[in-house]
Amino acid sequence: MIKKQQGPALHKEVIPLKTCPVCKGRAVVSGVFHELDCLHCHASGWVRFDNGEALGLQDLVTQLGLNLRIACKQIDQRMSRVSMDVSDYYEQNNRRGAGGTNYTGD
DSSP, X not given: OOOOOSSSOSSOOOOOEEXXXXXXXXSEEXXXXXXXXXXXXXXXXXXXXXXXXXXXXXXXXXXXXXXXHHHHHHHHHHHHSOOOOHHHHHHSOOOOSGGGOOOOOO
């Protein structure tokens, strides 16, 4: 069900994208002697996920920027996790020894 509203949307919605089926995400197609820009996806390599149509250039720039921001946020979240050194792993209790004690294999 589509929500009724008046005026433009206050926030841009992220449109799901997929790789172009014609150029397979490369943004170029092979010509006889050289590579040509893919006309199906406006040489971006991305099309709409729901119907496979190319986005307009202004919408394409906006959507790629929104998707890049989401990807950067995910990378930052994964990089901010505390990674354990080998010594930290060695010192923690792994409960693999007799009676649930620490076993280090030494």
